[in-house]
Amino acid sequence: MRHLLSAADLSREDALELLDVAEEMAATQAREIKKLPTLRGRTVVNLFFEDSTRTRISFEAAAKRLSADVITFSAKGSSVSKGESLKDTALTLQAMGADAVVLRHSASGAAHRLAHAGWSGVGVLNAGDGTHEHPTQALLDAFTLRRRLAERAGGDPARVLEGARVAVVGDVLHSRVARSNVLLLETLGADVVLVAPPTLLPVGVGTWPCRTSWDLDAVLPDVDAVMVLRVQRERMGGGGFFPSAQEYTRRFGLDGRRLRLLPDHALVMHPGPMNRGLEISAEAADSPRSTIVEQVANGVAVRMAALYLLLAGEDAA
Amino acid sequence: MSTTDTPAPTGAAGDGAVPPVLVRRARLLGGEETDLLLAGGRVARTGPGGSLEAPDGARVVEAAGLVALPGLVDLHTHLREPGREDAETVRTGSRAAALGGFTAVHAMANTDPVADTAGVVEQVWRLGREVGLVDVRPVGAVTVGLAGERLAELGAMATSAARVRVFSDDGRCVHDPVLMRRALEYVRSVDGVVAQHAQDPRLTEGAQMHEGVVSSVLGLRGWPAVAEEAVIARDVLLADHVGSRLHVCHVSTAGSVEILRWAKARGVDVTAEVTPHHLLLTDELVRGYDPVYKVNPPLRTRADVEALREAVADGTVDVVATDHAPHPVEDKDCEWAAAAMGMTGLETALSVVQEALVETGLLGWADVARVLSSAPARIGRLEDHGRPLAEGEPAHLVLVDPAARRPVTPEQHATQGRNSPYRGMELPGRVVATVLRGRPVVLDGALVGDEPAGAPGAS
Known part of the structure; x- marks a missing residue:
């Protein structure tokens, strides 16, 4: 290399x-x-x-x-x-x-x-x-995910991520983490869905090797992990990407209610640093299924x- | 090609008598072999190939196999002087233009100071005269300092010695609709035209490249096609409303072509240009983050390139203009976001047109003469350029070897800019000779003699 x-x-x-x-x-x-x-x-x-x-x-x-x-x-x-x-x-x-x-x-x-x-x-x-x-953030995310899923299901480490369902939620437009994760998870055979308001998905995302959704509640019951992205307010300049922080949290924040929509084994991931109370609640960030410190x-x-x-x-x- | 007889004349345009030139067996607009006798700055006689005798003292240019076109006219050149002489000067830009087959160039107004007064446009015009390799026609700014707030003294520039007819804030869009309306109305009184750089500023804040598939992957902020198209749509409607003439600079999208086609069908007095690079290159080239491909408007998609080629072929786009934009090395040898926008183009324009439009069968050489000479001359109101190569007409012409193919080596270019996006590409065609007002300024693909020493400061 x-x-x-x-x-x-x-x-x-x-x-x-x-x-x-x-x-x-x-x-x-x-x-x-x-x-x-x-x-x-x-x-x-x-x-x-x-x-x-x-x-x-x-x-x-x-x-x-x-x-x-x-x-x-x-x-x-x-x-x-x-x-x-x-x-x-x-x-x-x-x-x-x-x-x-x-x-x-x-x-x-x-x-x-x-x-x-x-x-x-x-x-x-x-x-x-x-x-x-x-790319190293995507690698450490894949590493964390692979370890946790292997602990649960066992099997060939080379194949653990094949078919794994991962939701990446939030500010995809400004996220280098999302881009690297989509590419790496695709390479490793996982099934990625990006969840974000349309304003935070780049024009052209339709050609990426993943699915997209605007409905977090609909996506959560079917994933093995949810990766929450930081809302990068410092990159948003004039803003206007969403009406208010409160509305963002209501529609795309991972809170306690949404935590309970996840399957029992599903993981909560975040690349850090977190905006607690915006894209992720303390309950989600500190829950046993959170891998944030492990990451x-x-x-x-x-x-x-x-x-x-x-x-x-x-x-x- | 070979030349015989008298040694190369030197001296600025208008210096004394220029010996007659007999161009022998040139294919006029790619057609029949023709002899052209140039004398007194005009085409004195024409005749079938091999029919004319060289008068005493005449230089004979053997042009068998070469295509003769009227001298090319660039409607959109950045000569950078005054203010950025580290990037280009009127002198180096004129040399590049002559080597590219141009006999007239329109020098854009975004200099420092901005060409927004009679004084600055006359300075640029005079520098061009002193160099004497091409006719340098200054473009005047539409608004003071290109700031988009109030009109510059368009009338003073029009009636100055520079006789400005093209006004443009190029590099910036005249975004305020009221100001654009007033500019369109006002220039009618001087037979001028507003050349709009169509770019909605709000939709393109921080924009780095075409917004689409490639920008999404590269994480570069997008310059959406709609930011150009929306301004063109507004402007053609404004021009229609006030009955003015509008020219659209560097059209880059398929959607812009559709709007122009609609406007022309409706009878709007609008003309448009496309750059050579938008006829050949796409945003796929940005994947390596090499800032040599950073340009405004940005390189678009293959579908846009195809639409632009069709638009030139069917006349929707009237002109190919270079948007020659030289930059010093340090402004390109850096990370993408820090790099300047722009590409050189004077010395490659004709080759790119041949590659993109002639070799593809979309244009013949007579059409090339239209899009690179007669149409831009008409839009810029250059009565003396873009004329047919016929008896009594001004003797501005270029001889091209269409059979040549050569790799592009920016280090060999006369422009100070090394930022050619065609580096390493092999392109067809070679400018063999350029004749300005009957005087050969380029022969055998090289400048004849040199500009007069110490030209700056001479009257």
Whole structure:
């Protein structure tokens, strides 16, 4: 794996390999000494042009547990805030001997540009680009889902997600998490339905490999998991995507009543950070079927796997 | 092609006497082989191929196998001067235009300062004269500073030495319906035309690319077709109501074509242009996030491209205009959202038209002369351009080798811009010679001599 830019870059075999490696990584994280020597001497740069404490910390923990040297660049307090371009930052990192760059950027396609514009030869891991994709989030969601469904039903881990029914609810238009999840879950054979008001579904969604619905109540009884997306008020500019927060919550919020529409085994997922009381109620977020905290823990294992395949994988090849 | 006899003349247009030129065996508009004797800035004589004798001192241009067209006229060029000389100057843009077969270009008003006064349009016009490779015809801004708030002094620009006839806030839409109405009415008194950049600003806030399947996948904010179509629909109705002439810049959607077809059938005095890139490229190219494909209006779908080609063929769209928009490297060598919009086009326009419209059988060479020369000259009220290649007519012409095919290499272009979306593509056709007012400015595909040294500042 040269770069990880989009969930669409992963074949079924790639995705399953990554999830299997993540399982191995997770097993090491249950040990008293969590650190592995795998990436000793390699340098991973976390390049965060956009604030994201949880993703940055997750990647930092993952790289450190693989013994990589980690340098974190945040937009604030670095040359980036003085107007340095993505290109010049990339050249600087290359000159400093970075082996991989984990990039979070507000522009869709920024990771793709960093990987393919000819600025540097460093491996790029997309940690969220604008409203495009966030592939490691989709991988950790798939990892969490696969684990939970396998615990319940058993069977071949490679096939657990085949036919799994997943509802993704909320602000699909602005969600990089939704895009990556639709692509990855499709690759793994799951059946995805997007639920959102029409204003928060992109024009063109009809060609995506999933179904769409405007009726959350009708969808919930038939799913194995519901992924609730954060309402990204900061991306909504002039607003007007829905009449009011109250109406959004009434029609698309996951509250206690809707929780009880779910089948008994169904999971409640959320990529975080949550707007409690808007897209998800405390009752849903804190219910036993919620995997929200588990998703965070699994994020480290999945990012360890991604870094491992990006950096150690090339030695093996 | 080969040339013989006298050495290349140099000097700006109007410098002394230009030796006569005999163009031998050119296929006039792709038809019969014809000899053309150019003298005194005019087509002095024409005759069947091989019939004319070269007068003493004449330069002979052997043009067997080449197609002769009237010099091309671009209704939509960004020369960037004054203000963005790092992107293009009148001089570099004129060189690019001449190499592309153009003998006249309309320089858009979105310079810095904006071309919204007689002073600025006269400056641009004079720079064009000093370079002397093409006739540079400034476009005047419709509103002061392109701000869309009050009319610029359209009359002063029209009566200036630059004789402005085309007014446009290009880059911005004259969105206010009352202001648009007033502009349409007012320009009638100077035989002018408002060239509208049709883009509803509210529907396109932060827009990055065509809104559709590809934008949904790429997570780039969409520029919906309706934002163009709604403005065109309003404007043709306004033009009809006040009896004015309207020109629509860079039409990019199938829906716009339908509205224009309807308006023309109704008798509205509307003309429209399409860019070469909208005739060839689609939004699928954006998938790699390379900002060389970032342009406004954005690249659309294959269905739009097909509709636009048909529209040129049936006359619904009158003109192919380049929207040549050079940018410095740093404005494109960045992430998509940070990149400037626009593509170069002067040096590839004729090749793209050949590829998209001639090789597909939609246009013959006489039609090419119409959409790239006579129609834009008529819309811009350039009496001296876009004329037939006949005795007594002005000697502006271009010789094209339609059999040539060559890869596009932006580094070899004369424009300062390297932002050509055709990089690496192989396109048909090659401009072999361009003649302005009887003087060859391009021969053997290269500029003749050079512009006079120290031209800026010369009277």
